[in-house]
Amino acid sequence: DRSDIAPTIYFILHRYSVSQEEKETGHLITFKQIYGGDLYYKTYENNVLKLLEREFSDDIDVLIETAKILGGTEVRVEDYDIAIKIYILPLIPVYLVIDLGDEEFPPLINLFYDSSIRSFFTAEETSHLSELLTIRLIELSRELKKQI
Incomplete structure (x- = not known):
C-alpha cells in the first residue's frame, strides 16, 4: 500500500490536467532548465x-x-553510453541516461526531459514526478531481484 504518495500523485495529475498541451520538441533539457530548477535542485x-x-x-x-x-x-x-526514454505520463517523456564510467570513475545516472515539460510542470512538480519514477524503478528492481 503506497497511500503515502497519493497526495503527490493527485497534485501532479491535477497540474497535468489543467496544463496547455504541447507536443514533444525532441530538444532535451536538464532539471535546472525547468522554471524553478535552481531552487529545487538540491532536493531533486x-x-x-x-x-x-x-x-x-x-x-x-x-x-x-x-x-x-x-x-x-x-x-x-x-x-551517454545508454539512454532509455520512458513516458511517465502520456505526453511526458523522461530520458534516463547512463555514462558507464570506467576503472577511475563510477557510472553516472541522470535524467533529461523534453523541453515541452515546461508547458506542463515547474521544477517542483517535475521533482515530484521524477521521485515517483525513481521509487517505482527501485521497487520493481527489488521485486525482480527476488525472482532471480
Whole structure:
C-alpha cells in the first residue's frame, strides 16, 4: 500500500490536467532548465539522482531491464553510453541516461526531459514526478531481484 504518495500523485495529475498541451520538441533539457530548477535542485539531487546512483550504480543491467519493463525504449543521447526514454505520463517523456564510467570513475545516472515539460510542470512538480519514477524503478528492481 503506497497511500503515502497519493497526495503527490493527485497534485501532479491535477497540474497535468489543467496544463496547455504541447507536443514533444525532441530538444532535451536538464532539471535546472525547468522554471524553478535552481531552487529545487538540491532536493531533486538527493531524492532522485543520488538515490538512483546508490541503488543502481553497481547494477546498471537491472536498471535497464526495469526501465524497459516500465515501457522504456532505448534511444541515442549524445555523450551517454545508454539512454532509455520512458513516458511517465502520456505526453511526458523522461530520458534516463547512463555514462558507464570506467576503472577511475563510477557510472553516472541522470535524467533529461523534453523541453515541452515546461508547458506542463515547474521544477517542483517535475521533482515530484521524477521521485515517483525513481521509487517505482527501485521497487520493481527489488521485486525482480527476488525472482532471480
